[in-house]
Amino acid sequence: MAHQTNPSKGPKIIFHLPFISFMLLFLVGPTHAQVHNLQTYIIHLHPQFLTTSGFSSRLQWHLSFLERTILSNNGTPPSSRLLYSYHSAIEGFAARLSEHELAVLRATPGVIAILPDHRLQLQTTYSYKFLGLDSSGDSPWARSKFGQGMIIGVLDTGIWPESPSFNDHNMPPVPNRWRGICQEGQSFNASACNRKLIGARFYHKDHRKSPSSPSITEYLSPRDAHGHGTHTSSIAAGNSVIGASVVGNGAGEARGMAPGAHIAIYKVCWFGSCFNSDILAGMDDGIRDGVDVLSLSLGGFPLPLYYDSIAISSFRATERGILVVCAAGNNGPIPYSVANEAPWITTVGASTVDRRFPAIVRMGNGQILYGESMYPRTHLSNDGKELDLIYGGIDGMDGAEFCYNGTLLKNRIGGKMVVCDRGPTGRAVKGEIVKESGGAAMILANTEINEEEDSVDVHVLPATLISYAESIRLKLYINSTIRPTARIEFEGTVIGKSRAPAVALFSSRGPSLTNPSIIKPDLIAPGVNIIAAWPENLGPTSLPEDSRRVNFTVLSGTSMACPHVSGIAALLRSAHPSWSPAAIKSAIMTTADDADHLGNPIMDGSKPAGIFAMGAGHVNPRRAMDPGLIYDIKPDEYIIHLCNLGYTTQEIFAITHRNVNCYRLLSKNVDFSLNYPSISVIFKRGTVRKMIRRWLTNVGPPNSTYLLQGNAPQWVKMRVRPERLTFSHLYERKDYRVWFISRKRIAEKKVSFSQGLLTWVHNHQSQYKVRSPISVTWAV
Numbered sequence: 149m150a151h152q153t154n155p156s157k158g159p160k161i162i163f164h165l166p167f168i169s170f171m172l173l174f175l176v177g178p179t180h181a182q183v184h185n186l187q188t189y190i191i192h193l194h195p196q197f198l199t200t201s202g203f204s205s206r207l208q209w210h211l212s213f214l215e216r217t218i219l220s221n222n223g224t225p226p227s228s229r230l231l232y233s234y235h236s237a238i239e240g241f242a243a244r245l246s247e248h249e250l251a252v253l254r255a256t257p258g259v260i261a262i263l264p265d266h267r268l269q270l271q272t273t274y275s276y277k278f279l280g281l282d283s284s285g286d287s288p289w290a291r292s293k294f295g296q297g298m299i300i301g302v303l304d305t306g307i308w309p310e311s312p313s314f315n316d317h318n319m320p321p322v323p324n325r326w327r328g329i330c331q332e333g334q335s336f337n338a339s340a341c342n343r344k345l346i347g348a349r350f351y352h353k354d355h356r357k358s359p360s361s362p363s364i365t366e367y368l369s370p371r372d373a374h375g376h377g378t379h380t381s382s383i384a385a386g387n388s389v390i391g392a393s394v395v396g397n398g399a400g401e402a403r404g405m406a407p408g409a410h411i412a413i414y415k416v417c418w419f420g421s422c423f424n425s426d427i428l429a430g431m432d433d434g435i436r437d438g439v440d441v442l443s444l445s446l447g448g449f450p451l452p453l454y455y456d457s458i459a460i461s462s463f464r465a466t467e468r469g470i471l472v473v474c475a476a477g478n479n480g481p482i483p484y485s486v487a488n489e490a491p492w493i494t495t496v497g498a499s500t501v502d503r504r505f506p507a508i509v510r511m512g513n514g515q516i517l518y519g520e521s522m523y524p525r526t527h528l529s530n531d532g533k534e535l536d537l538i539y540g541g542i543d544g545m546d547g548a549e550f551c552y553n554g555t556l557l558k559n560r561i562g563g564k565m566v567v568c569d570r571g572p573t574g575r576a577v578k579g580e581i582v583k584e585s586g587g588a589a590m591i592l593a594n595t596e597i598n599e600e601e602d603s604v605d606v607h608v609l610p611a612t613l614i615s616y617a618e619s620i621r622l623k624l625y626i627n628s629t630i631r632p633t634a635r636i637e638f639e640g641t642v643i644g645k646s647r648a649p650a651v652a653l654f655s656s657r658g659p660s661l662t663n664p665s666i667i668k669p670d671l672i673a674p675g676v677n678i679i680a681a682w683p684e685n686l687g688p689t690s691l692p693e694d695s696r697r698v699n700f701t702v703l704s705g706t707s708m709a710c711p712h713v714s715g716i717a718a719l720l721r722s723a724h725p726s727w728s729p730a731a732i733k734s735a736i737m738t739t740a741d742d743a744d745h746l747g748n749p750i751m752d753g754s755k756p757a758g759i760f761a762m763g764a765g766h767v768n769p770r771r772a773m774d775p776g777l778i779y780d781i782k783p784d785e786y787i788i789h790l791c792n793l794g795y796t797t798q799e800i801f802a803i804t805h806r807n808v809n810c811y812r813l814l815s816k817n818v819d820f821s822l823n824y825p826s827i828s829v830i831f832k833r834g835t836v837r838k839m840i841r842r843w844l845t846n847v848g849p850p851n852s853t854y855l856l857q858g859n860a861p862q863w864v865k866m867r868v869r870p871e872r873l874t875f876s877h878l879y880e881r882k883d884y885r886v887w888f889i890s891r892k893r894i895a896e897k898k899v900s901f902s903q904g905l906l907t908w909v910h911n912h913q914s915q916y917k918v919r920s921p922i923s924v925t926w927a928v
């Protein structure tokens with residue numbers, strides 16, 4: 149999802165206690181009121197009942213539930229209430245039901261769970277709010293032909309097939325195993341697909357009655373009216389485009405992470421949101437069509453796994469060897485905000501890149517404020533001109549400090565440079581309002597909540613964004629003089645001068661609300677100011693008033709971070725076809741960087757980033773290709789893990805479709821700990837000792853010895869046995885155990901944390917470093 153700033157999400161907000169959050173989730177659930185009080189529900193069925201039911205097809209079986217349940221339907225057959233019949237992502241269907249019918253269905257044998265459909269966020273549908281830049285062009289990775297033959301399935305707002313990023317120059321033929329289709333629809337012919345874009349489908353069953361946005365045309369087809377899906381697809385696997393730029397900024401060669409991979413788009417988001425029933429239908433088809441990687445730049449709240457459609461359907465995908473990569477969410481820096489937390493999902497947070505667009509403010513007193521903007525240089529005559537400066541809030545009109553529409557007076561701001569505080573409305577839209585109100589230029593001032601937010605925009609008038617600290621200096625200057633003036637100096641694109649990567653302020657943070665025994669997010673990837681493909685029917689700010697046309701624009705969000713990792717996963721899979729999804733994820737995590745490009749710790753604001761901000765660290769594709777050792781996980785092992793979490797048989801069944809006897813499983817696996825590439829240890833009151841076990845598989849040089857390098861977390865004694873692992877052939881497995889002994893007296897009634905590292909280093913070839921972050925939690 150792309151980053152949408154909302155002042156209510158500032159760090160001052162007290163985060164919800166887990167219990168309260170779950171309550172909220174239920175309240176938030178069914179948002180989609182229908183005529184006759186019908187609501188959409190997703191009905192999970194027990195697959196065993198199909199074999200005993202005597203129905204010849206799943207569809208017939210699914211319909212039989214509706215025929216039994218729906219007694220009156222205004223003369224139309226009950227089948228008209230069926231939205232989707234699912235076969236692969238889950239066993240079951242989606243249908244519109246009344247409360248009474250719901251109660252009847254609940255009591256019907258074969259029904260194992262009924263979940264209300266809910267809406268997930270895809271926040272950049274209003275993408276004018278966030279703009280940015282792309283790191284893909286300068287990656288040696290992107291210049292390689294890796295990723296060939298791979299198919300990345302993207303669940304999003306659709307695609308703009310004519311974008312030069314989706315040309316199929318140099319692309320190999322469509323793989324024989326591909327079973328997808330190019331679904332025709334409004335302004336979308338089957339001929340829109342080619343050897344790059346090999347599949348396109350759309351799912352709108354639950355969107356017929358969605359509130360429509362008057363300013364945006366929606367296409368009843370895979371065509372993208374919003375830009376988000378075009379942007380994310382091109383980040384994952386866009387083809388090379390020479391001379392790509394956003395109105396002159398960031399000019400260079402644009403390429404996706406896996407330029408040789410094919411793309412299949414599943415349009416599940418409409419008018420800025422995505423319903424679970426549509427997402428499930430997209431996952432259902434994607435699994436059958438034969439994708440290798442599924443990329444979901446969307447999400448909602450943290451949910452218990454058995455209520456989370458993305459978690460459930462991605463378990464099925466994982467069983468079939470498909471790696472599922474999801475955005476962590478944009479609700480940072482609030483703790484416990486990370487979404488898409490299932491251990492089989494790769495959950496990606498966002499980081500900054502070292503490309504900047506300086507647009508400094510030179511104040512009338514000669515002093516300089518640092519700002520950034522992608523407003524194109526030499527566009528208007530006001531560019532760089534010294535102008536009278538006015539603070540929107542100076543008049544005291546309600547909302548004028550935030551430059552809300554209708555609050556700025558033409559006679560006060562006409563021809564001037566207007567200072568607007570950041571606040572809840574979109575950044576680019578403020579520029580449009582200042583322009584409509586007669587202002588000549590704008591300085592956007594971050595507030596205390598936004599601090600140093602640095603997502604830039606392709607503003608419709610000369611404008612720049614300054615930090616909170618700079619905004620105080622600016623306002624002091626305005627107060628200090630009778631006639632304040634300023635000019636904005638646009639310096640274009642500067643690469644490599646700033647410290648990066650750093651964790652993006654908005655990137656959702658762990659620990660995981662529903663499963664603290666797994667560290668989430670898993671890692672971070674570029675998500676601030678990312679340049680990628682853009683539909684030609686939208687301006688670069690996607691404001692309806694913006695009549696400029698571009699093939700690329702800039703966006704920020706974990707939405708942009710996710711497809712970077714999806715593309716890299718496709719590269720790994722193409723290089724190592726036999727690796728499981730867990731092996732690929734392990735390779736990406738254990739090789740991630742924990743230092744920035746100057747060798748200093750990756751920062752999170754003014755302090756070094758912790759594990760709950762960056763997970764294993766910042767993705768490093770070159771090292772991920774050759775990790776030396778991997779932590780592999782078989783699908784069955786996730787089930788033991790769910791047993792360990794205390795899930796009931798029914799809950800585990802809802803996720804995995806398997807009947808498990810946890811009691812037996814756990815007694816056979818007393819030492820079990822999920823072979824996850826990162827390590828989370830929780831000391832409940834009264835426990836002082838924990839043991840975990842991990843298995844490493846050799847995928848590096850056959851004869852190898854690895855030595856332990858451990859950094860014990862504070863207040864913990866850590867003992868690892870053995871401290872040396874010797875492998876003599878490829879794919880050999882070795883295990884080790886770690887004992888954690890708490891030295892902390894839990895006196896205070898407060899959760900506390902500490903963190904450490906456990907690294908296996910090859911004794912001769914130091915490029916092989918297999919690093920796992922460790923998080924220790926003292927629960928109350």
Ligand SMILES: *[C@@H]1O[C@H](CO)[C@@H](O)[C@H](O)[C@H]1NC(C)=O
Pocket residue numbers: 335336337
């Ligand atoms: C789709 O095909 C029809 C008939 O060939 C053509 O008139 C139309 O322009 C095509 N539409 C697009 C979006 O390519």
Ligand SMILES: *[C@@H]1O[C@H](CO)[C@@H](O)[C@H](O)[C@H]1NC(C)=O
Pocket residue numbers: 553554577580581584
């Ligand atoms: C501001 O309000 C005016 C009058 O209602 C409207 O015409 C205009 O489109 C609005 N501008 C923006 C950017 O929303």
Ligand SMILES: *[C@@H]1O[C@H](CO)[C@@H](O)[C@H](O)[C@H]1NC(C)=O
Pocket residue numbers: 620623624627
């Ligand atoms: C500027 O002056 C206004 C009005 O006197 C005051 O409210 C505001 O706090 C001052 N701003 C700064 C940064 O001193």
Ligand SMILES: *[C@@H]1O[C@H](CO)[C@@H](O)[C@H](O)[C@H]1NC(C)=O
Pocket residue numbers: 310311312697698699
């Ligand atoms: C976008 O790309 C298309 C196809 O390469 C090209 O015809 C068009 O002129 C480009 N548009 C802009 C605004 O650069």
Ligand SMILES: *[C@@H]1O[C@H](CO)[C@@H](O)[C@H](O)[C@H]1NC(C)=O
Pocket residue numbers: 850851876
């Ligand atoms: C690994 O070491 C063993 C025993 O030292 C030796 O027999 C074998 O040939 C070595 N394998 C490789 C690939 O070097």
